[in-house]
Amino acid sequence: MAGSALAGGTGVLVTWIVARTLGAEEAGAFFAATAAFVLAGGLAKLGTHTGLVYWPARLRATGRSHLLGACLRTGIPPVAGFSLVLAGAMWLAAPEIARLTATESPHIAAGHTAGLRVLAVFLPLQALTDVLLTVTRGYRIMRPTVLLDRVLRSVLQLLAVSAAGVATLWVTASLPMFALAWAAPYLPVAILAGWAARRAYTGNRPAGPTAERAERRRLRRDFWIFTGPRAVAAVAQLALQRVDVLLVAALGGLAPAAIYAVAGRFVVLIQFANQGLSQSVQPRLAEALSTGDRQAANRLYQTATGWLVLVTWPINLLVIACAPYYLRIFGDDYAAGRPVVLVLAAAMLVATGCGMVDMVLAMAGRTSLNLGNVLAALAVMIGLDLLLIPRAGALGAAAGLACAVVVNNLLPLAQVYRSTGLHPFGTGTRAAALLSLGCFGLLPAVAGALTGLLPALAVAVPAYCAGAWLLRRELGLAAFARRSQLEES
Incomplete structure (x- = not known):
């Protein structure tokens, strides 16, 4: 949780530096480019950020630890290959993405294209970093995720973006320069994540018999049956968080996109807190559900939800109370985002009150239901965005996201209770x-x-x-x- 707070805080500071240094339109292009980068990275992971926690935990809980090596070999190489394919696709599609998201600002299209291509180079490193750190969490080791992703990457991003901001005192602000500063920390973090994953595996390698070919084949099949729906669901989940910025840029302009991104930046703090608790609870919950210990699973779910509410509800309520002051820190132009803050904060109160319900549903093995819920929420958001953004701009996008968040929490909440009897209250x-x-x-x-x-x-x-x-x-x-x-x- 401390690492998540640090990562969320540095993310807000990075947003402030970008908003204050670049003009509103260039800042909107930067936020649109990073949104495309995160979406492509989520697709590249193929859902393994869930599968590589669920299956190691399940294999250990059911006495099949000799299959752990086969499990890792099943999940990691496809991510490495697919991330390279997506990086190439993002590089080639960069001019078209820039044209679509900068329709009202053609004068910054060249810089937008260059920024997207800079990010495309680092896309495989981002995907591999997340997957390798997932491997360590599958062994119940949280320290590499906290130290490498939450602390090291976040601090390096803040320092690099700050240096880019200082450099603008002597040279003209450049979107590609900020994109490079933001993405470059993935290189050292990916190397260290690989070392941490190898250490976790070798330090916990079972001494029993090796896996037979039939067992490995069955594991690969079961792994991808479980993980496949999560791959699509993960991309849809990231789309819920990021595609609205792209839609505002395309339908409303880059300046409204910057206002929307800044006004909703506090949501990152909530997401990091949720992610930090989810990642800690995830392997234990998988083990409890694998062995049929519903009482322990319910206790984990309720305790973690209580902690999530304890940490995040004050943030939401403070943001509601302080919205006019909070937004002016980024610049006077961003004060227009106050209604966006109010709508999103109300939605996040509902979401955090349900706890990490989508993760609970996935750890119960209901990944197909999870996929359906996320796709339904994404359809709600995109439909409302297309209807409301041309009329209301950033506020229309906020309304679409808020409705999607409510759908994406209340649907799995009902399904979790009906299928497992678990609830967060x-x-x-x-x-x-x-x-x-x-x-x-x-x-x-x-x-x-x-x-x-x-x-x-x-x-x-x-x-x-x-x-x-x-x-x-x-x-x-x-x-x-x-x-x-x-x-x-």
Whole structure:
């Protein structure tokens, strides 16, 4: 969670530097280019970021650890090959992507094309970094993901983009230069991720019999039956997060796209918190469901959801209260994004209240349902975007994303409960929600009208910390104390 907070914070700072250094149109082109890069990277991973956690956890839990090597060889080489194909496709398609997303700004199309091609060079490194770190998480090792992806990559991106921003004091700001600064950290991180994955495998290599050919063949078949739907679902999930920026750029212009990207940047903090908890819980949940221990699985789900609400609801509620001040940090032009912030923050309250429900559905083996849910949500978003963006610009995109987020959480929530009996609404979730609403919703609304926002927040923060301490048992925070005691002993 600390690593996720750092990554989210550096992401906001990178956005601020880009927004303040580049003009609104060039900033919009940068955000559109990175959105295309992330979408292509998600497709290149072929769903293995789920399969390479689910299958190692399942193999160990069911006494088939001798198949772990075959599992890794099944998942990693296809990602390496496909990522190279997609990188070539992105390089060749860069002029057309630039033309589509910069229809109202043809004068920056050349720089936009160059930026896309810079990112295409680093696409295989991005895909391999994520997959190799997934391998380490499949062994219940979280440290490489935190240190390499959350800390090292994020800090290097911030330093490199900051250097590019400083360089504009002497040279003209260049979109390709910022794209290179943003993508270059994937090179050292990919090398270190490969070393970490190899170390995790060799350090946990089973001493039992080697896998027979029939077992390996059966594993490959089962691996891709499980992972195939996740490959499409993962791309659709990334599309939910990124394609709206491309649609705003194409249908509304690059300047509205920049406003939309900046106004919704706080969502990255929420996504990183969700991702950090999901990645920690994922192998344990897979093991519990593989052995039929529904009680342990439900406890994991509810505790993690309580922690997610405890961390993210204050962020959402603070963003709602501070939206006018938060947006002006990026520049006066971005203050128009306040309605976007309000719509997206309300949707994220619903999403985080459901916890990491799509991951729970996938770990229960229901990847086909997961795929259907994400495609339904994506259809809702694209349909509403096409209808609303030409009329309302960035706010129309926010409405489309908000409706898609609600669909993508409530549908799997009903399916998880119906198929497994699991749900996120435990004591900890209720306590975290009420504490957040009281301290960062009700208190600023009432006291803020009388004394102003800053004095109200000066009371809300210590009240929230005190409430979390008093409710530590209900929130499951005692688990951290037990962990510390175990490490000391």
